[in-house]
Amino acid sequence: MQGGNLRIVEIAEVVKESPSIWTIRYRDPSPSKPGQFVMVWVPGVDEVPMSLSYTGDEKGITFRPIGETTRALSELSAGDRIGVRGIYGNSFTRTGGEVLVVGGGTGIASVIAAVEPFVSDGKVHAALGARSREELFFEDRVISAGAELHISTDDGSKGHKGFITDVVRRLLGSGWIAQVIACGPEKMLYNTALIAREFGVPGQYSVERYMKCGIGVCDACSLDGRLVCRDGPVFDGDFLLGSEDFGRFRLSPNGTRIPV
Ligand SMILES: Cc1cc2nc3c(=O)[nH]c(=O)nc-3n(C[C@H](O)[C@H](O)[C@H](O)COP(=O)(O)OP(=O)(O)OC[C@H]3O[C@@H](n4cnc5c(N)ncnc54)[C@H](O)[C@@H]3O)c2cc1C
Ligand code: FES
Numbered sequence: 001m002q003g004g005n006l007r008i009v010e011i012a013e014v015v016k017e018s019p020s021i022w023t024i025r026y027r028d029p030s031p032s033k034p035g036q037f038v039m040v041w042v043p044g045v046d047e048v049p050m051s052l053s054y055t056g057d058e059k060g061i062t063f064r065p066i067g068e069t070t071r072a073l074s075e076l077s078a079g080d081r082i083g084v085r086g087i088y089g090n091s092f093t094r095t096g097g098e099v100l101v102v103g104g105g106t107g108i109a110s111v112i113a114a115v116e117p118f119v120s121d122g123k124v125h126a127a128l129g130a131r132s133r134e135e136l137f138f139e140d141r142v143i144s145a146g147a148e149l150h151i152s153t154d155d156g157s158k159g160h161k162g163f164i165t166d167v168v169r170r171l172l173g174s175g176w177i178a179q180v181i182a183c184g185p186e187k188m189l190y191n192t193a194l195i196a197r198e199f200g201v202p203g204q205y206s207v208e209r210y211m212k213c214g215i216g217v218c219d220a221c222s223l224d225g226r227l228v229c230r231d232g233p234v235f236d237g238d239f240l241l242g243s244e245d246f247g248r249f250r251l252s253p254n255g256t257r258i259p260v
Pocket of ligand 1: 037046048049050051052061062063064065066067068069070071106109110207208209210211233
């Protein structure tokens with residue numbers, strides 16, 4: 001764990017990536033790697049885990065307002081202050097050969113930070129999926145990094161009409177991909193991991209669980225004996241596909257198992 005103390009940071013910039021997706025940038029030189037996350041505290045509201053969508057000195061978090069804390073974040077402006085704890089968790093690692101980076105919905109925020117460093121080690125295919133073209137974001141970052149962009153939308157308004165896992169199957173069928181990394185809705189991750197296993201391609205998948213402490217103390221983020229905050233959030237496909245809960249259940253804030 002690095003940079004674990006709570007730091008109050010000033011928001012440098014708020015970017016509206018799409019009608020439903022916001023990015024907040026703030027200066028924080030703590031070292032970080034693609035896939036790692038921070039606990040973001042909105043004073044007077046709550047604290048939530050957020051992947052780093054930018055890992056340099058000017059960090060970024062990218063989110064969809066879905067509840068109290070993310071809505072409060074979306075109402076902030078440059079000059080406002082938030083708290084951040086972390087950098088927490090493990091990261092995506094490059095293992096060689098051509099890599100397929102898969103982002104579904106807000107999961108794009110987590111995997112995008114891997115695209116830019118990974119292109120320096122060989123060809124990167126980035127497959128981004130969303131419900132409609134209005135909900136896509138960071139296509140420009142994929143293109144300017146020099147990665148090959150593949151798009152799917154559920155309604156067919158851009159790219160392949162259907163799920164991003166259709167694109168994953170087609171690309172893995174080419175036989176060129178040596179590694180998959182992915183983040184997105186758990187059913188998408190589960191199906192991506194199944195397809196990758198079918199083609200014998202190793203994968204790293206970033207998993208979301210409800211978190212309280214973020215540092216391996218409270219057990220809120222337990223997943224089949226591992227803690228997502230401490231041992232993840234990135235897990236390999238063999239562990240996840242052998243897990244009883246992945247793709248099926250998660251723990252609610254009061255600790256009961258509920259369907260994903
Ligand atoms: C390691 C990690 C990285 C994350 N990175 C991002 C990110 O980059 N961008 C982003 O938008 N979100 C990300 N999330 C999810 C984000 O933390 C939740 O959306 C946030 O906690 C919601 O808080 P809220 O108070 O706005 O909503 P709440 O009021 O807490 O929740 C609103 C609804 O969302 C559901 N929900 C809340 N948290 C989760 C969760 N973790 N998984 C599934 N459903 C949930 C609740 O059950 C409820 O139905 C990440 C989660 C983890 C664990
Ligand atoms: S959030 Fe407390 S142990 Fe993971």
